[in-house]
Amino acid sequence: MKLRRMVTAAATAVLALGVTTLAPTAVALDSTAAATAYVALGDSYSSGVGAGSYDSGSGDCRRSTVAYPELWADANAPDSFTFAACAGATTEDVLANQLGALDSGTTLVSISIGGNDAGFGDTMMTCVLQGTSACVSRVNEARAYISDTLPGVLDSTYTAIRDRAPNAQVVVLGYPRMYELDGSCFLGISEESRAAINGAADLLADVTSKRAADHGFAFGDVRTTFAGHEICSDSEWLHSVTWPVNDSYHPTASGQSGGYYPVLEALA
Secondary structure (H helix, E strand, C coil), rough: CCCCCCCCCCHHHHHHHCCCCCCCHHHHHHHCCCCCCEEEEEEHHHHHHCCCCEEEHHHHHCEEECCHHHHHHHHHHEEEEECCCCCCHHHHHHHHHHHHHHCCCCCCEECCCCCCCCCCCCCHHHHHHHHHHHHHHHHHHHHHHHCCCCCHHHHHHHCCCCHCCCCCCCECCCCCCCCCCCCCCCCCCHHHHHHHHHHCCCHHHHHHHHHHHHCCCCCEEEEHHHHCCECCCCCCCCCCCCCCHHCCCCCCHHHHHHHHHHHHHHHC
């Protein structure tokens, strides 16, 4: 389902100046100034894995037509939109494969990145298959990476984005907590494992938001919008284990539209 395009170029120009009347020449000039060139970077949480409705042309990147970048573009009608996010992407993948659409004319960039660098997929697999002790140990390895190594690789990625798109507003989207603790799940991993995973998600948010702020980027904390919609809640916006497994632990279409899209809309 696509959201209706809501914003006209004229309205954007008026709101950007904060005035109610403009001379004809000023209207024309400011319509040009308000032109939006949007580039969506990032990993599977940005490409829309788990939401379904995949663009067949996106191949293994699995870009969904109901992922939050598409929803924002549908609602705001940017002059150009490049959807470069790709399932499985790390910061290295962003640097190598996703920055080509950025230039001095880019006005908006969104990105979620860092979870795969920290071993998100391997951590969840360990927790599901190997029990509480192995899960907590693997989560602690991820936490060490997030604290010690991730800040540097995020700095390199954010610097490259700013170098390529010096005039863009950059919005960094975080990740939700995975579980509602003391929730409605009676099977699956232990409550101790769920708490450990949530704690790592909180650390990842803290590190990412600090690095984003230090680069002058906005941070979109989706833990607030996903609150009450985690796995084990009564209204889940995240998949648990799925078959095939590719959608496991990713937002549903409701998670994209209710958890991610409004955060980007509020910041952009």
